[in-house]
Amino acid sequence: MKELLNKYEDKAPEIVFHWRDSETEAEGWTVINSLKGGAAGGGTRMREGLNENEVLSLAKTMEIKFTVSGPDIGGAKSGINFNPEDPRKQAVLERWYKAVSPLLKSYYGTGGDLNVDEINEVIPITESCGVWHPQEGVFNGHFQPTEADKINRIGQLRQGVVKVIENTDYTPDILRKYTVADMCTGFGVAESARHFYNIYGGDVNGKKAIIQGFGNVGASAAFYLAKMGVKIIGILDRNGGLINEEGYTFEEIKDLFLAKDGNTLQSPDLIPFKEANKRFWSLGAEIFAPCAASRLIQKDQIDNLVEHGLEMISCGANVPFADKEIFFGPIMEYADQKASVIPDFIANCGMARVFAYFMERKVLMTDEAIFNDISVTIKNAIQQTFENNNDKKHISKVAFEIALKQLV
Numbered sequence: 394m395k396e397l398l399n400k401y402e403d404k405a406p407e408i409v410f411h412w413r414d415s416e417t418e419a420e421g422w423t424v425i426n427s428l429k430g431g432a433a434g435g436g437t438r439m440r441e442g443l444n445e446n447e448v449l450s451l452a453k454t455m456e457i458k459f460t461v462s463g464p465d466i467g468g469a470k471s472g473i474n475f476n477p478e479d480p481r482k483q484a485v486l487e488r489w490y491k492a493v494s495p496l497l498k499s500y501y502g503t504g505g506d507l508n509v510d511e512i513n514e515v516i517p518i519t520e521s522c523g524v525w526h527p528q529e530g531v532f533n534g535h536f537q538p539t540e541a542d543k544i545n546r547i548g549q550l551r552q553g554v555v556k557v558i559e560n561t562d563y564t565p566d567i568l569r570k571y572t573v574a575d576m577c578t579g580f581g582v583a584e585s586a587r588h589f590y591n592i593y594g595g596d597v598n599g600k601k602a603i604i605q606g607f608g609n610v611g612a613s614a615a616f617y618l619a620k621m622g623v624k625i626i627g628i629l630d631r632n633g634g635l636i637n638e639e640g641y642t643f644e645e646i647k648d649l650f651l652a653k654d655g656n657t658l659q660s661p662d663l664i665p666f667k668e669a670n671k672r673f674w675s676l677g678a679e680i681f682a683p684c685a686a687s688r689l690i691q692k693d694q695i696d697n698l699v700e701h702g703l704e705m706i707s708c709g710a711n712v713p714f715a716d717k718e719i720f721f722g723p724i725m726e727y728a729d730q731k732a733s734v735i736p737d738f739i740a741n742c743g744m745a746r747v748f749a750y751f752m753e754r755k756v757l758m759t760d761e762a763i764f765n766d767i768s769v770t771i772k773n774a775i776q777q778t779f780e781n782n783n784d785k786k787h788i789s790k791v792a793f794e795i796a797l798k799q800l801v
Contacts, residue, residue: 394790397797402719406449407467412492419475419485423493424452427467428500429800432534434459434748435470436506437515439477439486440686447687448472450719451711455745457720458738460796461774462745464752466535469501477508486518494522500534503527504744507686511574512555526551528748536752546752553751553758560760565616565647573747573763579613579684581743581767582709585735586680587621588772589705592779593733598622600704601640603678605629606685608656610709610741612649614682619646627669627676630658631685634669638676677701684709691715695728705733707740721793729789736789738796739774743767 408425422445425433435455448470456468471493475485486509490497497503497519504527505511511527519527526547532538538546556573558564563580564571590597602623604615607630615625624640628649635641635649635658652659664672674697681698683690683706690713695703706728716722721729728734750756750766757763774792782791 394794421473422448423471424448425469426452429467430465432500432531433467433469434502436504437471438506439473439508441476443472443474457796462742463749497524502531550751577743582614583617585707585740600679602680603627605683607658611684619643629673633663679704683713687712699731708737734789
């Protein structure tokens with residue numbers, strides 16, 4: 394596996410698009426690892442301090458993710474080094490998408506990612522640049538449909554991603570009008586835990602879990618895990634944390650979801666970050682869902698979790714371990730040897746799978762059909778890993794090997 398991984402990591406990307414904003418200090422990159430199948434896909438993120446190497450690692454991760462979620466295309470990613478809290482953000486995004494729109498028309502498909510909203514930013518801004526949909530390049534480059542078929546499928550994709558969830562099994566509040574895009578990634582993170590126990594042995598119901606990050610992914614993962622009967626005993630967010638060693642009830646988790654301010658945890662009981670972080674790793678969780686930024690988890694935190702009963706990690710964040718390697722560095726490898734780690738390209742493939750689902754010719758547009766499709770996709774990936782090696786350790790290693798054999 395290491396030989397395959399090194400060969401994959403060392404291969405230079407096919408296309409690197411580098412942009413400098415004419416009016417601010419913003420700088421951006423689109424990295425297309427390959428145009429496998431005639432196209433590439435990957436979301437757009439924005440954060441201060443982002444660099445080309447981060448975008449490259451995420452592009453390569455996307456290519457691996459597509460081996461699970463489909464379609465059979467290359468991986469890509471866009472990243473902008475800029476403070477997302479800056480009031481000039483909207484104008485920066487408008488200039489960025491104008492510059493990158495020829496790629497989006499031809500062979501590259503994008504979406505939302507860290508600090509860039511799919512529905513309120515990506516779709517309207519790309520439309521204003523003459524792009525029918527942020528995934529138009531995937532249609533043109535990979536599917537090569539007739540004009541009529543492209544119109545129909547893009548219409549299906551447009552409608553599906555922003556579809557307001559109506560089934561109470563999948564939304565914390567019908568009146569708030571949460572969409573498929575809001576909830577699908579966290580749903581996949583929770584389903585990864587459920588399928589892991591079903592396939593490798595055990596029952597997710599009654600397990601204790603901790604969640605790192607309470608944005609769209611972390612909050613929705615907490616919601617779906619609590620709905621399954623998992624006891625959420627700790628939540629750690631950048632502004633503080635919450636701890637309840639008995640476990641929050643489903644209603645309490647739902648209330649926390651509804652109370653969050655954008656991507657930030659809000660509660661009158663919030664513990665300062667320093668104190669919460671000190672206690673978080675030794676609470677005795679069996680499930681850990683890292684759903685915050687990339688490259689945060691340290692080796693000593695893994696040791697602490699394992700010492701206090703950790704069984705499995707469902708990676709909601711892309712590349713959550715603090716390795717300098719593109720992926721599967723020494724910290725992730727160490728975690729994989731100590732616990733059952735469902736890697737990010739399986740656990741957080743919900744949004745990628747939603748895009749792939751709606752790109753198909755004619756699909757059911759019900760909440761049940763959409764979310765069941767994500768669940769089955771993740772179940773199949775975990776089942777395939779189990780069939781290659783039924784050991785509860787080294788799950789990520791085996792999953793990477795399965796994916797890399799398709800790419801190298």
